[in-house]
């Protein structure tokens with residue numbers, strides 16, 4: 001009997017490391033995907049948003065709060081993109097591990113050089129990007145910094161597997177260098193686009209593109225008839241290479257403006273997993289850049 005109890009005890013003891021995977025909650029699909037790439041089978045990832053959710057218009061759900069309660073680590077985009085639901089999750093989850101200031105509260109934007117930082121905050125005028133443009137997952141240089149920061153955090157929180165995380169980051173960096181070379185040969189420099197929302201802004205400095213107009217007069221503000229009319233007139237004159245939007249918002253408006261101006265509409269994935277063949281961040285960027293080409 002004692003032997004059996006000892007055996008059971010040992011079994012439980014030995015089984016513990018397998019159960020001790022870090023429980024990571026990610027807000028957006030690209031964050032969950034990147035965490036999984038770096039964390040491999042040493043972490044479990046729960047992603048709160050679906051790939052075709054408009055990330056600006058999300059509300060907290062009980063399932064999100066429950067996920068927050070069990071999390072060792074919450075990873076989020078920051079720059080106020082999750083302002084509609086993340087504060088409520090942090091408050092209601094009653095989980096001190098993921099509160100701001102704790103290692104388990106990982107704001108990806110801490111590793112990012114944000115663009116479009118307004119000189120004066122004018123949320124009163126409806127701008128949904130008061131801290132700068134939050135859509136930096138279209139920016140390879142920023143994503144590499146985020147991946148490095150994620151690796152450091154995973155290694156610090158789970159030091160037994162630190163080497164494993166660092167090795168995964170090394171593999172990520174090797175693929176990154178190879179993809180970066182490929183992407184720079186696509187010849188996107190000098191192309192000019194109109195976008196529905198300021199979603200693709202980071203592609204401009206990253207790949208030498210330019211944005212010559214927006215269907216939304218300000219991020220989050222629907223266009224007036226006068227704004228659309230002025231935009232169409234401008235587009236007939238300066239003939240941009242395309243109108244960029246996603247398949248989940250701004251599609252109808254973009255198609256109507258495309259028809260009237262004679263400019264082609266290009267649908268891009270808004271996040272990892274929102275179109276076929278965008279299963280991880282590399283595949284997502286491949287799809288975006290190939291569509292632009």
Ligand SMILES: [Zn+2]
Pocket residue numbers: 056128129134135197198199219
């Ligand atoms: Zn936005």
